[in-house]
Amino acid sequence: MLEDAEPSIDWDALTFSFKQTDRMYLATCKQGDKWQPGQMQDFADLSMSPAAGVLNYGQGLFEGMKAQHAADGSIVLFRPNLNASRMQGGARRLGIPPVPERMFLDAVHAAVRENSRWVPPMGKGALYVRPLLLGSGAILGVAPAPEYTFLVYVSPVGPYFKGGIKPISLKVSDEFHRAAPGGSGGVKAIGNYAPGMIPSKMAKSEGYAEVIYLDAVHHRYVEEVGAANFFCVRDGVISTPELTGTILPGVTRASVIEIASSRGYEVREERIEVDYALDADECFCAGTAAVVASIGSIEHSGRVVEYGGGEVGPITMEMYEALTAIQQRRASDEFGWTVAVE
Numbered sequence: 001m002l003e004d005a006e007p008s009i010d011w012d013a014l015t016f017s018f019k020q021t022d023r024m025y026l027a028t029c030k031q032g033d034k035w036q037p038g039q040m041q042d043f044a045d046l047s048m049s050p051a052a053g054v055l056n057y058g059q060g061l062f063e064g065m066k067a068q069h070a071a072d073g074s075i076v077l078f079r080p081n082l083n084a085s086r087m088q089g090g091a092r093r094l095g096i097p098p099v100p101e102r103m104f105l106d107a108v109h110a111a112v113r114e115n116s117r118w119v120p121p122m123g124k125g126a127l128y129v130r131p132l133l134l135g136s137g138a139i140l141g142v143a144p145a146p147e148y149t150f151l152v153y154v155s156p157v158g159p160y161f162k163g164g165i166k167p168i169s170l171k172v173s174d175e176f177h178r179a180a181p182g183g184s185g186g187v188k189a190i191g192n193y194a195p196g197m198i199p200s201k202m203a204k205s206e207g208y209a210e211v212i213y214l215d216a217v218h219h220r221y222v223e224e225v226g227a228a229n230f231f232c233v234r235d236g237v238i239s240t241p242e243l244t245g246t247i248l249p250g251v252t253r254a255s256v257i258e259i260a261s262s263r264g265y266e267v268r269e270e271r272i273e274v275d276y277a278l279d280a281d282e283c284f285c286a287g288t289a290a291v292v293a294s295i296g297s298i299e300h301s302g303r304v305v306e307y308g309g310g311e312v313g314p315i316t317m318e319m320y321e322a323l324t325a326i327q328q329r330r331a332s333d334e335f336g337w338t339v340a341v342e
């Protein structure tokens with residue numbers, strides 16, 4: 001059977017890009033009804049009305065998580081319950097019926113299980129899991145759609161940033177902001193991401209890996225690195241922007257905070273002035289796709305600051321090692337964060 005065959009992939013050449021896999025999960029729900037479990041089907045295009053709420057008004061959310069081969073031979077997910085509850089929060093913000101946590105988790109497990117031949121060997125990458133929740137029913141006025149689609153597809157991925165562990169160069173955006181108070185920056189609304197594409201592309205054409213966004217009110221405090229959370233280390237104290245509503249509450253961010261605190265580091269969630277970050281000893285960003293990525297330099301208004309002389313800083317390295325060891329079950333999972341796919 002096709003599903004049992006080893007896919008013809010060069011696992012060492014994986015990048016963070018879409019590769020079609022075998023199966024996907026799909027469920028639908030009418031506004032006002034309760035979600036009923038959906039089913040797995042072959043990977044296929046979707047069909048929906050041109051008047052679908054998501055196509056016209058961006059009523060949609062996504063999630064991102066990874067399944068990996070672990071040291072004990074199992075395939076594991078990392079804290080998938082946090083993705084389930086984050087998507088529920090986003091659904092409430094966008095007027096979408098929230099998907100029950102159990103249904104979300106069952107869908108993710110089934111999507112990984114039925115595509116398990118696409119999970120890269122340990123250390124070569126991961127199976128990226130992409131849940132989507134969309135207003136798929138037709139609606140002309142600006143209002144919540146009459147019907148919703150929840151689906152989960154997967155794709156094998158390699159490193160998010162080209163160059164792997166090598167520290168990345170970033171540029172503070174002086175022109176663009178990602179999110180404003182009272183908006184949707186704190187949830188994974190699909191509409192938050194298209195406006196970041198041109199800023200990111202402009203930065204890449206100048207040789208940077210991504211942009212750093214400052215807050216939209218004062219244009220003074222660091223918010224995020226593209227689609228990853230920001231951390232800096234100064235005199236052994238680890239700081240990350242506090243969750244003010246404009247910052248996406250990352251699962252990786254929460255995990256780094258807990259790991260660092262448990263190891264005795266002082267961790268502060270606070271407003272971080274861009275000048276404080278520029279004078280830090282180490283900076284890194286954290287996210288499911290990026291994992292923990294060392295920041296080698298930041299450009300801001302013509303000033304370029306380099307960290308660690310091209311080397312990954314010691315605390316950044318410690319966080320990367322500690323996190324990935326738990327995720328791959330190479331270390332004991334003291335927090336109970338990994339979940340084997342049944």
Ligand SMILES: *Cc1c(COP(=O)(O)O)cnc(C)c1O
Binds near residue numbers: 226
């Ligand atoms: C998804 C995302 C992150 C990282 O969240 P994780 O749960 O760690 O993957 C950070 N910032 C933005 C804007 C995001 O969309």
